[in-house]
Amino acid sequence: MDRLASFGNDPFDKPPCRGCSSYLVEPYIKCAECGPSPFLLCLQCFTRGYEYKKHQSDHKYEIMTSDFPVLEPGWTAQEEMALLEAVMDCGFGNWQDVAYQMRTKTKEECESHYMKNFINNPLFSSTLLSLRQLEGIRAADTAIPFKPTDDPPRPTFDSMLSRDMAGYMPARADFMEEFDNYAEWDLKDIDFVDDDSDILHALKIAVVDIYHSRLKERQRRKKIIRDHGLINLRKFQALERHYPKEVQDLYEAMRRFARVMGPLEHDKFIESHACAKVYERVKRAREDERRKRTMLSDVLQVIHDGRACRQWLHKQAAIDAGVSPVVTTFTSSGRRSAPPLNLTGLPGTEKLNEREKELCQVVRLVPGAYLEYKQALLNECQRQGGLRLAQARALIKIDVNKTRKIYDFLIKEGYINKA
Incomplete structure (x- = not known):
């Protein structure tokens, strides 16, 4: 394309012949060794062997002509350049005037050739697309455009x-x-x-x-x-009104942080805070469910004893009524001890050693709950440097006798130490 750019319909666009100073008409000769300014000769001077200063007649040369096909047969390079200039002068779609300016092609030929090679050609279309994208990037760095589908408002001045x-x-x-x-x-x-x-x-x-x-x-x-x-x-x-009320409040409170992050990061920042509230709500529901499971464990411990079951029911009824429960003591004479808990098939049993299995059977504590209580006591002991029984009872909300047995067992086995 650099060579084609030097060709034109007007002979005055080219420098004159260095031999006879006449205007060059294609084809003409260009010396391939003289430079940097081109040394051009017409065919007559070239055939006479014209020499001037450093230029010798035996130098290598190039034949400069545009009479050769570029994109398809029947269209020379000269006609390609003339077509592009005519479209630029007359406007795209004005094929009658384009053909009149070219003089060598009809309007149908001009339209068909231009649409085939410069509009629908994948090579040129991809090049034009990349140029448009580059232009859009440059415009985005300086202007504040709207999306193509948007209609930017045009308010009156001082409205x-x-x-x-x-x-x-x-x-x-x-x-x-x-x-x-x-x-x-x-x-x-x-x-x-x-x-x-x-x-x-x-x-x-x-x-x-x-x-x-x-x-x-x-x-x-x-x-x-x-x-x-x-x-x-x-x-x-x-657009913000489409969000729930709590998310709208977050947007209003966190708007000042938009200046330090991009739009996508800012939206994720807001959504993460909204999800944090959902997490807290689910966490509270999970804690309620955990307390219910602990309460059910207490029920299972006393359900085998009729008097203990009645005591527990009176206690829960008093709590539901909003009064302080009256603890009724029952004599243990004639009380039948509960049988050891069967650990077969219970989750977490495989994680216990033999002494821990024996403890869970005697205390009637499921392995999963024992492992959870054990980890809580170990963490607190490591944090405090020691653990007292009162602290263990505050951490484990179960029967105090079971807590005492678990605490003594962990002390004996060396898992924790007293404060």
């Missing part, structure tokens, strides 16, 4: 919407007044001259650096507005 948009002008993709609008005033009287002292020169350089920092801040604010879509503030607020 409420114009004030909400901070004087944004869609036709210019810029603001009527910039941030720090008078930053340039500090530079209007600065002039660098040769007889400035070193201190004065350094002072002027410092003022220019300050001005550059103010320009960077101006561009930073524009980028925040562009990335978060804050030009049309009412549309932005309408």
Whole structure:
């Protein structure tokens, strides 16, 4: 294409022949050894063996012509260039005028050739697409555009919407007044001259650096507005109303953090806070379920004893009625001890050693609950450097006798130590 760019319909576009100074007409000769300025000769001077200064008649040469096909047979390079120039002059789609300017092709031939090779050609279409994308990226760095599907509002001057948009002008993709609008005033009287002292020169350089920092801040604010879509503030607020009330409150409270993160990161930041509230709600439900399971374990421990079961029912009835339960003591005479708990098939049994299995059978404690209580006591003992029985009872909300047995067992086995 660099060679084709040198060809044109007008012979005056090319330099004259170096031999006879006549205007060159294709084909003509270009010396391949003389340079950097081209040494051109017409065919007549070339056949006579014209020599001038460093140019010799035996130098290598190139035949310059555009009479050869480029894209398809029947269309020379000269005609390709003429077609592109005609489309540029007459406009795309005005094929009658394009053909009249070319003179060698009909309007049907011009249209068919141009659509086939310059519009529907994958090579040219991909190149044009990349150029459009590059142009869009460059525009995004300077302007604050809307999406192609958006219709940017065009409010009247000094209207409420114009004030909400901070004087944004869609036709210019810029603001009527910039941030720090008078930053340039500090530079209007600065002039660098040769007889400035070193201190004065350094002072002027410092003022220019300050001005550059103010320009960077101006561009930073524009980028925040562009990335978060804050030009049309009412549309932005309408989109926020689609969120639940608690998420809207989070957006309002966390809006100031949008300046330090991108729009996608900011949305994830808000959603993570919203999910944290959901987590707390689910956690409370999980704790309630855990307390119910502990209560059921207590029921299973006393259900084999009729008097203990009645005592537990009286206690729960008093709690439900909102009064302090009266603890009724029953004599243990004639009380039948509960049989050992069968651990076969219970989850967590495989994680226990033989002594721990014996403890769970005697205390009638399922292995999963024992392992949970054991880990809680180990963590507290490691944190405190020791553990007292009262602390163990505060951690494990089960029967105090079972807590005592678990505590003594862990002390005996060396898992924990007394404070």
